[in-house]
Amino acid sequence: MAGRTLYDKIWESHSVGILPTGQTQLFIGLHLIHEITTAPAFDMLRENGMDVAFRDRTFATVDHIVPTDVRQRPFLDREAEELIQALENNVNQFGVEFFGLDSVNQGIVHVIGPQLGLTQPGMTLACGDSHTSTHGAFGTLAFGIGTSQVRDVLATQTLAMDKLKVRRININGELGTGVYPKDVILYIIRRLGVAGGKGFAYEYGGAVIDKMNMEERMTVCNMSIEGGALVGYVNPDQTTFDYLKGRPHVPKGDAFDRAVDYWKSVASDADAKYDDLVHYQGKEIEPTVTWGINPGQSVGVSEKLPKPEEFADPDGAKKAYEHMGWQPGAPMLGTPINVAFIGSCTNGRLADLRAAAKIAKGRKVNPAVRALVVPGSTEVKRLAEREGLHEIFQAAGFQWREAGCSMCLAMNPDKLNGREICASSSNRNFIGRQGSPQGRTMLMSPAMVAAAALNGKVVDVREYV
Amino acid sequence: MADIAEITKISGTAVPIRGNDIDTDRIIPARYLKEPTFARMGDYPFFDERFDSAGKKKDHPFNDPEYKGASILFVNKNFGCGSSREHAPQALYRFGIKAIVGESFAAIFAGNCTMMGLPAVVVAAKDIEQLMKSVEDFPQTEYSVDLENKTISYGSQKIAIDLPETYRTALTKGFWDSTALLRSNLEQVKRTAAKLPYMTGFTS
Ligand code: SF4
Numbered sequence: 001m002a003g004r005t006l007y008d009k010i011w012e013s014h015s016v017g018i019l020p021t022g023q024t025q026l027f028i029g030l031h032l033i034h035e036i037t038t039a040p041a042f043d044m045l046r047e048n049g050m051d052v053a054f055r056d057r058t059f060a061t062v063d064h065i066v067p068t069d070v071r072q073r074p075f076l077d078r079e080a081e082e083l084i085q086a087l088e089n090n091v092n093q094f095g096v097e098f099f100g101l102d103s104v105n106q107g108i109v110h111v112i113g114p115q116l117g118l119t120q121p122g123m124t125l126a127c128g129d130s131h132t133s134t135h136g137a138f139g140t141l142a143f144g145i146g147t148s149q150v151r152d153v154l155a156t157q158t159l160a161m162d163k164l165k166v167r168r169i170n171i172n173g174e175l176g177t178g179v180y181p182k183d184v185i186l187y188i189i190r191r192l193g194v195a196g197g198k199g200f201a202y203e204y205g206g207a208v209i210d211k212m213n214m215e216e217r218m219t220v221c222n223m224s225i226e227g228g229a230l231v232g233y234v235n236p237d238q239t240t241f242d243y244l245k246g247r248p249h250v251p252k253g254d255a256f257d258r259a260v261d262y263w264k265s266v267a268s269d270a271d272a273k274y275d276d277l278v279h280y281q282g283k284e285i286e287p288t289v290t291w292g293i294n295p296g297q298s299v300g301v302s303e304k305l306p307k308p309e310e311f312a313d314p315d316g317a318k319k320a321y322e323h324m325g326w327q328p329g330a331p332m333l334g335t336p337i338n339v340a341f342i343g344s345c346t347n348g349r350l351a352d353l354r355a356a357a358k359i360a361k362g363r364k365v366n367p368a369v370r371a372l373v374v375p376g377s378t379e380v381k382r383l384a385e386r387e388g389l390h391e392i393f394q395a396a397g398f399q400w401r402e403a404g405c406s407m408c409l410a411m412n413p414d415k416l417n418g419r420e421i422c423a424s425s426s427n428r429n430f431i432g433r434q435g436s437p438q439g440r441t442m443l444m445s446p447a448m449v450a451a452a453a454l455n456g457k458v459v460d461v462r463e464y465v
Numbered sequence: 466m467a468d469i470a471e472i473t474k475i476s477g478t479a480v481p482i483r484g485n486d487i488d489t490d491r492i493i494p495a496r497y498l499k500e501p502t503f504a505r506m507g508d509y510p511f512f513d514e515r516f517d518s519a520g521k522k523k524d525h526p527f528n529d530p531e532y533k534g535a536s537i538l539f540v541n542k543n544f545g546c547g548s549s550r551e552h553a554p555q556a557l558y559r560f561g562i563k564a565i566v567g568e569s570f571a572a573i574f575a576g577n578c579t580m581m582g583l584p585a586v587v588v589a590a591k592d593i594e595q596l597m598k599s600v601e602d603f604p605q606t607e608y609s610v611d612l613e614n615k616t617i618s619y620g621s622q623k624i625a626i627d628l629p630e631t632y633r634t635a636l637t638k639g640f641w642d643s644t645a646l647l648r649s650n651l652e653q654v655k656r657t658a659a660k661l662p663y664m665t666g667f668t669s
Contacts, residue, residue, distance in 0.1 A: 013660070013661060014657065014661070015657070016650055016653050016654050016657045017650060017653055019640070019643075019646060019647075020638065020640060020646070021631045021632075021634040021635045021638070021640050022630060022631045022634060023631045023635075025647055025650060025654075027654060027658055027661070029661065029663060029664070036498050036550075037498075037549070037550065037551065039501040039502065040502055040503055040551075043502065044644075048644070050644075050648070053648075053651065053654070054658070057664075064498075065499065077499075079499040079500070080499060082499075082501060083499055083501055086501045120663060122663065123663055128549060129548075129549060130547065130548050130549040130573055144549045144573055145573070145576075146550070146551035146554075146573060146576065146577035146580065147503075147551040147552075147577075148551060148577065148580035148642075148643075149576070149577075149580065152643055152647055155644050155647070155648055156644065156648050156650075156651060156654060157654060158647050158650075158654055159647075160635075160643045160646075162629060162631050194486055194543065194546060195486070195542065195543040195546065195569065195571070198543075198569070198571070198572055199572070225547075225573075226547075228543070228546070228571065228572070230572045230573065251666055251667045255666060255667040255668060256667075258662070258667040258669075259662070259663070259667045262662050262663070262667065294486050294488070294546070313485045313486075313542070315484070315485070316484070316485045316486055409490075409548075410495060411495050411496065411498065411499065428488075428490070428547060428548075430488045430490040430491065430547055431490070431491055431513075432490055432491065432494055432513050433490050433495075437494070437513035437518070
């Protein structure tokens with residue numbers, strides 16, 4: 001019998017049974033919730049007189065709407081205040097542990113799960129947020145779900161699911177200097193397309209991924225959904241175990257050793273059979289920047305903007321050019337920017353802030369640029385400050401903020417104005433994503449954002465490293 | 466589960482929205498996610514594409530009086546990509562859309578639709594072009610989506626539709642609101658959980 005993938009193994013051990021629809025009822029080991037997608041789900045529980053089935057496997061935080069400058073309650077934004085109150089009432093009423101604004105554990109849900117050691121290999125995890133795939137970096141099957149599914153997980157700790165196929169993506173060789181995990185995932189999405197992962201779980205591997213630390217792997221897994229894949233993961237290895245050891249929710253002593261045995265056992269077998277297999281070379285990958293309105297519309301920084309006819313969907317490319325106001329054939333280098341945003345669940349971790357600070361150190365943000373650094377969690381902020389990263393950023397002219405999602409989706413006061421162009425370390429360049437319907441977003445690595453902030457335009461970060 | 470409607474047939478006029486990769490931020494801008502319920506989502510679908518910053522109507526099929534009252538939406542490829550926000554299908558549903566017919570759908574979006582009892586069904590590229598043209602030429606055309614026979618028909622035309630068999634069963638047999646069904650297995654859920662070593666903190 002051919003070996004099995006991590007996906008197969010976890011799927012099997014978490015299957016409760018087959019439903020009359022033919023779907024599998026899958027047990028969810030960890031449920032993370034936040035203020036945005038949960039209120040109607042709790043309402044539905046109340047209407048039906050249901051409780052939270054596995055309270056101790058449910059954790060809540062607040063991230064999307066949190067102001068990152070003045071955090072004082074009540075929030076100035078009345079709607080945001082109502083939403084956080086709704087969450088506070090719900091977690092109180094249903095007895096769910098909550099990392100609120102005053103908690104040292106508060107932060108973006110995909111940053112705090114790993115940071116607290118809640119996210120572990122061999123587990124299923126769900127969260128009402130499409131970037132839940134981030135947790136796959138640990139060898140976790142992590143699903144981004146909608147509100148009706150949040151209701152199902154609250155009420156039953158299970159989901160009705162269809163099994164996916166598995167595509168193994170190998171990144172072989174090594175990355176050049178100045179090329180970061182963000183470039184790797186943008187490259188993968190560019191090559192396979194924004195819908196290319198539909199029906200697949202992505203298993204990332206190869207020498208480049210093996211060498212990455214956990215924070216870097218999280219960046220790659222985070223954007224799986226931008227490639228259309230509901231799930232993305234990396235097999236757990238020594239790097240994973242070393243990261244987890246000693247974290248608050250990770251077992252200690254003998255139990256840790258037993259955990260490691262279990263974690264090792266869930267990794268894909270060497271002879272595992274995949275539904276598809278692709279290989280890329282690390283050296284093919286340049287610092288990558290998006291020029292359009294979806295994360296697949298990107299080029300290497302030294303390239304020129306592509307012609308619409310080069311795409312299977314020329315109309316989509318034309319629509320992107322219409323929104324961005326650029327011309328095919330123009331160089332990516334030198335594209336002016338107005339705003340620089342470093343943060344989000346993609347690139348708001350300590351490794352990301354370090355990479356950006358390295359570029360910013362001893363230099364100045366271009367006076368025409370509004371530049372923001374928003375740590376992914378309160379703990380990331382604390383650790384960064386302990387190393388003095390905030391001083392480097394502030395001296396360079398970046399604003400240093402409190403933790404939250406911030407300008408990744410602009411549900412708090414951090415927004416683009418009018419036609420502003422933002423160099424952003426976040427994950428989505430959709431029209432209107434950063435708060436202005438006319439605003440423009442260019443996705444890139446945090447180091448590239450920092451370099452762009454200094455110059456007021458897109459530059460090649462390799463000149464700085 | 467007798468109280469969950471069995472959805473087998475959706476009939477009515479249609480409205481086309483052309484373009485691939487239409488993401489859920491476009492379907493419902495994030496600022497409307499601050500509302501604690503879905504109740505008013507029907508006021509907001511495609512808001513920034515339908516209204517300018519002064520609130521003036523722009524050219525958009527959802528503003529076009531010819532398509533008023535449409536209950537079937539025609540779309541192209543990878544519709545509903547991006548954010549998992551269920552507010553997107555809720556906004557369409559509450560606007561009056563009771564079935565979506567397209568070339569393909571993003572995974573989370575299609576799942577969200579199904580769980581609300583909103584069928585998202587797939588047709589071939591040439592067929593969606595034919596359907597879009599038919600409604601653009603004659604907006605009053607009546608269409609009928611038949612989930613049991615897997616067809617969409619209008620006039621004398623009949624076109625094959627497709628959707629995952631599990632979704633089709635959920636819709637036509639009334640299992641799309643899955644909570645009660647899942648909850649009926651709670652004992653089995655607990656047994657599955659008890660076998661997972663992390664559920665007991667790796668104590669043995
Ligand atoms: S940082 Fe952005 S993508 Fe991540 S959870 Fe927050 S809003 Fe979603």
